[in-house]
Amino acid sequence: NAGVTQTPKFRVLKTGQSMTLLCAQDMNHEYMYWYRQDPGMGLRLIHYSVGEGTTAKGEVPDGYNVSRLKKQNFLLGLESAAPSQTSVYFCASSTGLAREQYFGPGTRLTVT
Amino acid sequence: KQEVTQIPAALSVPEGENLVLNCSFTDSAIYNLQWFRQDPGKGLTSLLLIQSSQREQTSGRLNASLDKSSGRSTLYIAASQPGDSATYLCAAVPNTGNQFYFGTGTSLTVIP
Numbered sequence: 001n002a003g004v005t006q007t008p009k010f011r012v013l014k015t016g017q018s019m020t021l022l023c024a025q026d027m028n029h030e031y032m033y034w035y036r037q038d039p040g041m042g043l044r045l046i047h048y049s050v051g052e053g054t055t056a057k058g059e060v061p062d063g064y065n066v067s068r069l070k071k072q073n074f075l076l077g078l079e080s081a082a083p084s085q086t087s088v089y090f091c092a093s094s095t096g097l098a099r100e101q102y103f104g105p106g107t108r109l110t111v112t
Numbered sequence: 113k114q115e116v117t118q119i120p121a122a123l124s125v126p127e128g129e130n131l132v133l134n135c136s137f138t139d140s141a142i143y144n145l146q147w148f149r150q151d152p153g154k155g156l157t158s159l160l161l162i163q164s165s166q167r168e169q170t171s172g173r174l175n176a177s178l179d180k181s182s183g184r185s186t187l188y189i190a191a192s193q194p195g196d197s198a199t200y201l202c203a204a205v206p207n208t209g210n211q212f213y214f215g216t217g218t219s220l221t222v223i224p
Contacts, residue, residue, distance in 0.1 A: 004155075033211075042116070042201070043156075043214040058211055090155055098143045098205040101212065103155035 002026055004104035006091050012110045013081045021076040021107050023091030031094045032074040033058075033101065034066060036087040043090065049074055050097070081111045114139045114206050118215035125192055126223050133187040133218050135202035140180045143205040146212065147176050147187050150199045159200075160187070164207075192222045 007022040023032065033048040045058030049068040063085060065077045074093075078085060088108050092101040115138040125131050135145070144163045148156040160169045160176040162185065168177040175188040185202055199219045203212035 040216060042216040043203075043212075045211045048211065056210075092156075097210050098212075100146065100158050100161050101156075102158065103148075105155045106153075 004091055004093055004102050006089075006104040006107050008107060009105070010108050012112065013078075014112055015082060017081050018077070018079050019081065019109075020078075021089055021091075021109075023074045023076070023093075023104060024072055025074075025091075025093040025102070026072065027093060027102065028071070029093035029095055029102070030071070031096060031099070032068065033092045033094075034064070034074065034076045035090045035092065036060065036085075037090060037106075038087050046076065046089075081109075083111045085109065086111045114142075114204055114213040116202060116204050116213050116215040118200075118202060118218050120218060121216065122219040122221075124221040124223060127192060127194060129192050129222075130188070130190050131192055131220075133189070133200050133220070135185040135187070135204075135215055137183050137185075137204045137213075139204075139206050140183050141207040142180060143207050145176075145178055145185050145202060145204045147174075147185075148201045148203065150201060150217065152198075156201065189220075192220075194222045194224050196220060197222050 004025045034046040035043040047066040052071040091104040117136045146161045147159045162178045173190040199217040201217040203214045
């Protein structure tokens, strides 16, 4: 039982490049979330999903897209990376909204 | 929008001391509040979740309390150990919302 895993762990992008972050969970959770963590800002919700095939915007969705084609996977895409997207990205999952959240180890992204 | 504040940002205590971490939130209409632990370079680990109808939750040496009327939650750690050194974050879910609003955390160092 791996819990929540994230791929990759580290990535450096140049401005304008694109990439996809992968989150996978093996706990059969319906809800999945993408957060970013910045110094002095706390964690902020980017997008979330309440089930396979559904996604919704969180607090800071601009510049990101997401997809949930399979229940166990939640993808976060950056179409045209900007230095302001330099951050640590965390994925989480839960059995329901406002239920206990289980977090992945994070992806450290640097955009130069 | 819910604002969550944690003061102090950093705390250093000698081993064995009992300590209290504070979490304040601006909107008292919360659904629940969750405390997390984050080790350097790692994801978040859930410690305790308090429903709005509860006043406190306990797990081992940890006790979390919730006072909605004053907009406060505290995390009490008994007999602190060096292994407790980490950043502790709280997150609140408002009644009308569908996400966690995180504080910026308190970095705890327990000195042997």
